[in-house]
Amino acid sequence: MNVKKHRILILTTEFHHAHRYRLHNFLPYLSKYLDIDVIDVPLLSYDRTVQESLLKFIQRVTHEFAQRPFKIHIINDINIFVIRSLCPGRFGMLCSTPWIRIFLEKLKHIKTYSSILVTPLFADLIRLISYPILKDIPIIYEDVDRFYGFFKDPIKRTLIKTLEYNILVNADLVIAASPYLYAEDIELRKGKQTFLIPNGIEFKRFRATAQGIVRRDKNAIVYVGAIEPWSGLDITIKAFKEVVTRVPEARLYVIGEWRTRFGVQLVKMVKNLNLIGKVIFLGRKNYEFILDFLPRCGIGVSTFPESEVTVKAFPYKVLEYCAAGLPVVMTRVGYLSALVEKYGAGRVHNAGDIEGLASSIIELIVDEQLWKECSERAVKLAALFDIERLAKQEANILMSFVK
Numbered sequence: 001m002n003v004k005k006h007r008i009l010i011l012t013t014e015f016h017h018a019h020r021y022r023l024h025n026f027l028p029y030l031s032k033y034l035d036i037d038v039i040d041v042p043l044l045s046y047d048r049t050v051q052e053s054l055l056k057f058i059q060r061v062t063h064e065f066a067q068r069p070f071k072i073h074i075i076n077d078i079n080i081f082v083i084r085s086l087c088p089g090r091f092g093m094l095c096s097t098p099w100i101r102i103f104l105e106k107l108k109h110i111k112t113y114s115s116i117l118v119t120p121l122f123a124d125l126i127r128l129i130s131y132p133i134l135k136d137i138p139i140i141y142e143d144v145d146r147f148y149g150f151f152k153d154p155i156k157r158t159l160i161k162t163l164e165y166n167i168l169v170n171a172d173l174v175i176a177a178s179p180y181l182y183a184e185d186i187e188l189r190k191g192k193q194t195f196l197i198p199n200g201i202e203f204k205r206f207r208a209t210a211q212g213i214v215r216r217d218k219n220a221i222v223y224v225g226a227i228e229p230w231s232g233l234d235i236t237i238k239a240f241k242e243v244v245t246r247v248p249e250a251r252l253y254v255i256g257e258w259r260t261r262f263g264v265q266l267v268k269m270v271k272n273l274n275l276i277g278k279v280i281f282l283g284r285k286n287y288e289f290i291l292d293f294l295p296r297c298g299i300g301v302s303t304f305p306e307s308e309v310t311v312k313a314f315p316y317k318v319l320e321y322c323a324a325g326l327p328v329v330m331t332r333v334g335y336l337s338a339l340v341e342k343y344g345a346g347r348v349h350n351a352g353d354i355e356g357l358a359s360s361i362i363e364l365i366v367d368e369q370l371w372k373e374c375s376e377r378a379v380k381l382a383a384l385f386d387i388e389r390l391a392k393q394e395a396n397i398l399m400s401f402v403k
Contacts, residue, residue, distance in 0.1 A: 005035040006399050007111065009137075011126055012119040013093060015040035015080065016047070018257065019226060020287055022144050022177060022199050023119055025316070028076050029391030034398060037079045037111065041093045041100065041126060044085045069099045081107075093122060097129050104133045115140050115172075115401065121147045121160065124167045140398065141171040143181050144199070149309040150230075173401050175394060178314035179335050193401070197394045199316040200387035202291075206323035207379070210295035218298035218365055219247060222326070224255045224290060224317045225302075227263040230310055231256075232303040232331065234266060235354060239303070241273050242358035247365050252279045253297065255290065294324035298371070299346075299364055302330040306351045310334060322382035327374035329360045345378035 014021050015038060030036060048057045061084070064071075073080040083100055085092035093100075115138045118127050124141070127134060148161035168174060168185060173193040176182035182196040221240065227233060233254065240252045258267065258281040270279045285293070294300070300321025304310040310333050318336045321328050328346035330337055331353075341348045347360035364371050 005033065006114045007035040007037070008115050008117055008140075008398065009107075009111075009113045010036060010038045010117045010119065011123040012038060013041045013122045013126075014119055016042035016082070018284060021119075022142065022316075024287075025200060025202065025387050026391050026394065027078065029387055030395050030398075031076055031078050033392065033395035037081065037107075037113075039081045039083065039100075039103070039107075039126075041083050041085055041096060041122070043090070044088050044092050046084070069096075070103060090122060093126070094129075097126075100126060101130050101133060104130050108133060113137055115398065117142065117398070118167065118171070120144055120164070122163075124163050127167070128163075138172040138401070139167070139170075140173045140175065140401070141167045142175050142177065143168060143185055144177040144314075145181075146308065146312055149307070173397075175397065178312060180312040181314075184312075195397050197390055197397070198385060199314050199319070200385045200390035201316050201319045201323055201382065203323050203382055203386040204388070205291060206294070206320060206382070209291050210323075210325045213295045216296055216298060216325075217251075218368075218371060219249045220251050220253060220297040221299045221301055221361060222253045222255065222294060222297040222321075223301050224294070224320070225315065227254070227256045227258050227260055227266065229262050230305065230307055231262075232305045232310075232351070233262075234269065235303040235305065235331070235352065235357070236301050237266060237269055237273070237275070237279060239354045239357040239361065240279065241275060242355065243361050243365075244275070244278055246362050250278070250361075250365065252301075253293075254279065254281045255283075255285050255293070257284045290320070294320060294326060297324075297326060299361060300324075300326040300328050301357075301361075302328065302336075303357060304331050304333040304351065306331075306333050316385075319382050319385050322378035325375045325379055327364050327371060327378055329357055329364070331357070339381060340378075343377050343381040344374060345381045346374050 012023060014023060071082040083096055083103060086095035116134060117140045118124055119142050148157050148164060151157040151160055168188050174185050175195050175197050176185050177199050185194045223236060225231060243250050270276060302318050313334050318328055322345055328340050330340060330348055331351040332348050333351055337348050340346050349356035
């Protein structure tokens with residue numbers, strides 16, 4: 001007998017983002033328990049390739065929009081409705097507001113949703129703008145970060161902070177992605193339903209890939225993630241300069257979009273430190289590449305500086321390092337650093353301790369027994385954050401909430 005699933009609508013602006021977010025990890029597993037539709041409002045240029053000229057891009061988008069102002073993709077039985085932002089920039093989606101409201105009005109007449117799951121960041125603005133249409137449907141918010149910390153402009157920062165705290169206080173239910181966020185949410189929400197479901201990783205896939213790798217390069221150090229000032233990659237590179245003086249064979253592989261202002265500065269730093277050929281910027285890579293590449297490396301690094309952006313973060317890249325069997329060398333910033341230290345999954349140092357970070361990397365490269373012990377402990381730590389188990393827990397919360 002087929003059991004009817006609860007139907008939820010996910011509002012997001014991140015599904016087609018270049019970076020992989022919590023939503024991408026959880027969605028395929030949540031869909032086993034829930035009937036899910038997704039409305040994504042990506043950036044205007046989300047699907048523009050490097051080869052496509054501006055003129056051809058404008059012509060293509062104009063033609064597409066004239067035919068239909070949205071696209072439909074079906075992925076793993078999940079309907080993904082894509083409504084492109086009509087103006088450049090993060091706030092460009094405001095230009096699409098009339099089409100979003102029309103689409104939501106039509107969709108509401110076709111389908112009945114038991115709840116709406118809103119993801120950060122700008123999706124809450126869509127919810128507010130569309131309130132008359134969505135007001136009768138319970139709102140669930142996934143709290144994964146304090147995004148106002150990424151904005152330096154005081155006006156934008158104030159706006160984003162207002163948006164974040166508005167939905168944190170007023171959502172019918174909040175799911176926090178880290179213990180630090182959870183503690184803050186409990187205080188803000190004053191008794192309203194709030195749960196902790198941390199970020200998860202595809203543990204079994206990483207383990208299967210790792211076990212199929214014949215040879216691992218212990219001299220290969222890897223970083224995966226955004227290349228921005230808050231990433232602390234400058235700290236990593238300075239530490240790596242000391243590493244190569246002891247281990248000339250060492251290489252640092254950086255996976256992420258390096259053609260940012262900070263990324264260009266790092267490329268110059270690499271040149272000035274005579275590390276060309278030893279620090280290798282691989283650029284942005286897809287998830288399948290990362291699944292295959294991490295188990296071929298020896299050490300994963302995460303050297304966040306201490307800031308309002310990083311202290312509450314729960315970067316699943318650290319968990320992916322662990323699942324791939326990599327000992328982690330990281331700074332003592334955020335909850336995951338405490339877990340790495342507790343489980344002995346690597347080495348943890350105070351932010352800015354370049355000498356200590358370098359010493360730990362060298363130690364893990366040259367001491368085979370230490371590397372093996374940390375690798376085994378890293379895998380045990382990663383197993384605690386298996387996405388299948390966490391997604392089932394979240395699905396149970398969502399289903400019990402709408403009964």
